[in-house]
Structure formats: structure tokens, C-alpha cells
Amino acid sequence: MKTEPITGSGAEAFHRMGSRALHKYDEFVDLLVGAGIEDGQTVVDLCCGSGELEIILSSRFPSLNLIGVDLSEDMVRIARGYAAEEGKTVEFRYGDAQLLAGMEDLVGKADLVVSRHAFHRLTRLPAGFATMLSLVKPGGAILNCSFLHLSDFDEPEFRTWLQFLTGGRWDPEMQVAWALAHHHAPRLQDYHEALAQAVGETPVSEQRIWVDNQGYGVSTVKCFARRAAA
Amino acid sequence: MKTEPITGSGAEAFHRMGSRALHKYDEFVDLLVGAGIEDGQTVVDLCCGSGELEIILSSRFPSLNLIGVDLSEDMVRIARGYAAEEGKTVEFRYGDAQLLAGMEDLVGKADLVVSRHAFHRLTRLPAGFATMLSLVKPGGAILNCSFLHLSDFDEPEFRTWLQFLTGGRWDPEMQVAWALAHHHAPRLQDYHEALAQAVGETPVSEQRIWVDNQGYGVSTVKCFARRAAA
Numbered sequence: 001m002k003t004e005p006i007t008g009s010g011a012e013a014f015h016r017m018g019s020r021a022l023h024k025y026d027e028f029v030d031l032l033v034g035a036g037i038e039d040g041q042t043v044v045d046l047c048c049g050s051g052e053l054e055i056i057l058s059s060r061f062p063s064l065n066l067i068g069v070d071l072s073e074d075m076v077r078i079a080r081g082y083a084a085e086e087g088k089t090v091e092f093r094y095g096d097a098q099l100l101a102g103m104e105d106l107v108g109k110a111d112l113v114v115s116r117h118a119f120h121r122l123t124r125l126p127a128g129f130a131t132m133l134s135l136v137k138p139g140g141a142i143l144n145c146s147f148l149h150l151s152d153f154d155e156p157e158f159r160t161w162l163q164f165l166t167g168g169r170w171d172p173e174m175q176v177a178w179a180l181a182h183h184h185a186p187r188l189q190d191y192h193e194a195l196a197q198a199v200g201e202t203p204v205s206e207q208r209i210w211v212d213n214q215g216y217g218v219s220t221v222k223c224f225a226r227r228a229a230a
Numbered sequence: 231m232k233t234e235p236i237t238g239s240g241a242e243a244f245h246r247m248g249s250r251a252l253h254k255y256d257e258f259v260d261l262l263v264g265a266g267i268e269d270g271q272t273v274v275d276l277c278c279g280s281g282e283l284e285i286i287l288s289s290r291f292p293s294l295n296l297i298g299v300d301l302s303e304d305m306v307r308i309a310r311g312y313a314a315e316e317g318k319t320v321e322f323r324y325g326d327a328q329l330l331a332g333m334e335d336l337v338g339k340a341d342l343v344v345s346r347h348a349f350h351r352l353t354r355l356p357a358g359f360a361t362m363l364s365l366v367k368p369g370g371a372i373l374n375c376s377f378l379h380l381s382d383f384d385e386p387e388f389r390t391w392l393q394f395l396t397g398g399r400w401d402p403e404m405q406v407a408w409a410l411a412h413h414h415a416p417r418l419q420d421y422h423e424a425l426a427q428a429v430g431e432t433p434v435s436e437q438r439i440w441v442d443n444q445g446y447g448v449s450t451v452k453c454f455a456r457r458a459a460a
Contacts, residue, residue, distance in 0.1 A: 149381070155414075158409075162405075162410075165395075176389065179388075180388065183380065
């Protein structure tokens, strides 16, 4: 389940679903605005999937230097095709968020390193945060938004989750994938420990972890940190 | 959620569902046979709900002295009506499985004390096991079958749970109730600790806790113990 690339028909299904739900990214983009995103910056998106966030960001900030990285070669291929169709200039790379391999040229260069709805799949969550903090320049920020284990949902959150799971018209494969992602997701405490470990290696001036349902309708955990100025 | 009686339309819905699925009790009855149930014995069923198990047991063992106990006056009323319709002689009482109040006359009198699909709702699980062991006579047995927290499901078990949740034609209220019951259910470790605590007060000659999907299709925890002979 964990840290396996999403390939083949699974990747196609993610893209079909994601590209039809671009409005669901609005509040995540608001968070990036809050974190200081500005046109002209370098932004790295780890586990970018089929590139929906890149399409949105490059529409809103046409001069971003935007690099999407994903563990799935199928996702990278789909993302490149999607950006070409949309006439956007985005770089997509194959890469593992838990390693710097293939991203050495970006170390310390990004104004913002983001990841959306992916880090719950990592086998080594601290390594994911370590990569984010390695890529960001001093004074830049990292922002992750990902799933929480069902154990961390209180009853209203669990009811919302249930309604989401049972209320919509799901592709059956996606419904199972979504529910399993929550079943295997880290606990809130795991996110705290992972970020704390990464921050131990690359000092930050701010850090914050919180849970809300902004931008999705189901509770997700947000992990923000700003790398200490040089 | 926990240890609140199931009342009104909820109780009616449980009865509708339970009385249409009597075959789902077969493997639980097999467990009671394995535990030594015989016609003529005294059997207490804690949290008996609308009395489905009583209908089944009194059909198969016509001379059982059968007492069903439930925290919901609505359930007790429904169970009495159901047994009357079916022409069965069963005693139903209002009572809390976590207290002996109203069951004082049964202390040390039962050959078998059982509970099915209810103990996951208890606030004080050790008190539930303590009641079971108080009611059973020396040499008699207790057997509980109830839900596990979703955290204790491995991936195949979670997939089965998901299929059960999303695959059937549910009354929407029951679908939510069923999923929430799993969300609030104790962990396997909690069952172990609760039984160990009760056994510390009333010694047993055998005890066993295991998880399987017998009799239900979704994993449940079974807790068995035999009170030490006098």
C-alpha cells in the first residue's frame, strides 16, 4: 500500500477524478498564498500526481518556476500530457519524495515546497519532511496537506468521512483506494514526530501542524514550516 | 454513542434487520454448542436486543431457561412481542450489563452467559465481563462476540468491512450506526485487559480471546472463559 507508485489504470483514474475537481484545490491554493507564494518564485510539488495543482498554479501565477515530482512514471507522463494540452510550461520529474536523488539541483533553491494528499502514503514520513526542508531556501516555506488515520477522527469527522465514502458516485476502485488510504494513514502524533525529526536537521523559524477540512470537506492534516533565514 | 440504549425507530430498525437475518446467528450458536449449551440449562443473554438469539435458541433447545437482558426498554418490549408472536417462552428483563441490579437472583445460577454484538458499546468493558462471570455458576462458561476497532483490522479485514459497508442495501440510519459502532469499538488489547481484570475477581479454569469472521462475514472478537469449578 505505502509508497508504491500509482500506475496504469489507477493513475488514469486519479487524473480523471482530479481534473474534474479543480475547484477542490482552491483552499489549498489559499494556504499557499498565506505561505507567501508569489509569481516568479520557484515552487516544488512533491508527489504531484497527474499535475492538477501545477495547472492551477501556473494559470494563476504565469511566471512561476514550477517543478512537479512524482514516484510514478505513469503519473509523470500523464502530467506532462495534461500540461501540454493546457498550454502550460511546467517541469515534471520522476522522483521519490523520501530521497533527494534526481533533485540535487534544487537543494536550497525553492521558495516553497508543497505536497497535497500524498504524504500519508510515505513509508518514511520524516524523510519526506527532510526532503521538503532540504529543497527550500533559507526563509522559504514548506506546506504539506495529507490524510489522517481514521482513529484520529472524532465522531463528527468520522460521520463526514462516511458520508463522503458512501454518498458520492465513486469509481469502485477509487472508493476502495480512498478508504484504504485513510486506513493506512499516519496518526496525528506521527506527523508531529516526523516534522520534529526533520526540523532537528534543518532548523526552522516557524512550524505548525493543524487539522481542518478546508479545501476538501474531509479532515486533513496540514504541516507548515518556514526554514530559518540564513 | 456508548452504552446508550437503542430506542425508538433505532430499536425497530435493529429488529427488522436482525429478524430477517436469523441465519447469521448459526455460527454463533455453534460456538455455544462448543461451549457446552444443552437443553434444560439456564442461559442469560446480556444486551439481548430484540430477542433474535432467544427465538433461535428456544427453537433448538425447547427446555432452556432463557433470560434476555437489555438496557433499552423499547428493545425489551419488542423482544417480548417477538417471542409471543413466535410462541416462545423467554423471560426478558430491563438491565445494564455493567451492573448486577435487577439480576441479583441470577448470580451464580447460569450455565452459560452470552452476549452478541453489543459489548463494543459498553463504557466499562471490564464491568461487562465481571457481570458475566458473576452470573455464571462454577464450571459454567461465558461467551462474548462483539466488534473491534477499525485500527485492529489488517488490510484484507478492512476491505471486507468496506465491502460490507458499501455493498449492501442499507437502511441509511443503520449504515451509519454500524460504521460508528466499529469506529468507537474497543481495541483487541482492551478486550484482553478487560477480561483479565474480571478474571482477577472471579477465577476461571479456561480463557481465550480470538478474532475471526465466523458467523458474520466481518471480523469480530470472541471472548470465552469458563469459571473455575467450586
